[in-house]
Amino acid sequence: MARKTREEAEQTRHLLLDTAERVFWEKGVAATSLADIAAAAGVTRGAIYWHFNNKLDLFTAICDRIMPELEEMESVLLDSRLSPAARLWQHASTLFALVRDNERLRRICGIHHLGCEQVGEMAPLLLEQISWTQEKQARLQQVLEDAASAGQLRDGIEPRLAALGLHSLYGGLCHTWMINPEDNTVHQYIHALISPYFVGIFRDSCWLAEPAAEH
Missing domain, CATH: 1.10.10.60 (Homeodomain-like)
Structure with missing residues (x-):
């Protein structure tokens, strides 16, 4: 019983x-x-x-229920089979494919972006959000530092600032889609939308040396 x-x-x-x-x-x-x-x-x-x-x-x-999916997405950044630049490209592909295909992840991200005021009893979420953002930017920065060591970054690109810009680009594109989920433009053209940033920070399309996974 x-x-x-x-x-x-x-x-x-x-x-x-x-x-x-x-x-x-x-x-x-x-x-x-x-x-x-x-x-x-x-x-x-x-x-x-x-x-x-x-x-x-x-x-x-x-x-907490979407942590396995988020960990799967972040694991791409640690894939030693790919060059640093290709890891970042694959990471972007995985991120937006998950948001597109996983209804629970999409809904919870939407609540965070649009439906949750981080004040009053929910104020502790702001500190968690700051910590989460810093952690994700640090991971991107580490991969970009690896890319710099491998000679993949353009001259004058600072990994710390490039990581901030890349993280902000992802967040902005996710927000754009969430305020109008009926418009599939972001997901349909995600590679075209993020390519200009990759062109700006990397040399010679090196992020395409290994093909991104098909979704």
Whole structure:
């Protein structure tokens, strides 16, 4: 009997996560209460507090569910079979393919970009966002430093600034798509959109030395 109870509790937890993800996407995080999520899930408010301390805890658990996909995307930057420039090109292809094809990842990224005010009870998310951004830029910078060592960067390109620009380009393109998801231009022409940046920082189309994966 105890085993069944644990299984039912886990089912309830997943139901709450699925429901919260949907309601946050539809209404925004600030406008959604835990009572709203409980009602939408068909459970009591107490069921939420059995699994989560507060709305921030629930939102964090939602974001944790896409970590495997994000780690897969970041692993491309460590692929020693590719040159540094090709790793960055492959990373971009993987990033936008995941956003296009993975509904959960797309929705959670959309909540972060458009539906979550990082103030009040959600204020700790701002510090997490700053830390996450710094970590991602540091990874891009390391690959760009490797590219510089390999003679792939153009003269005068500073890896730190190039990483900031590349990270900002990705974020801007994702935001452009999320405010109008019916417009598929970003995903249809992603290579054409990011190529000018790669042309500006790398020599001789070296990022195309190895073909990007087909999606």
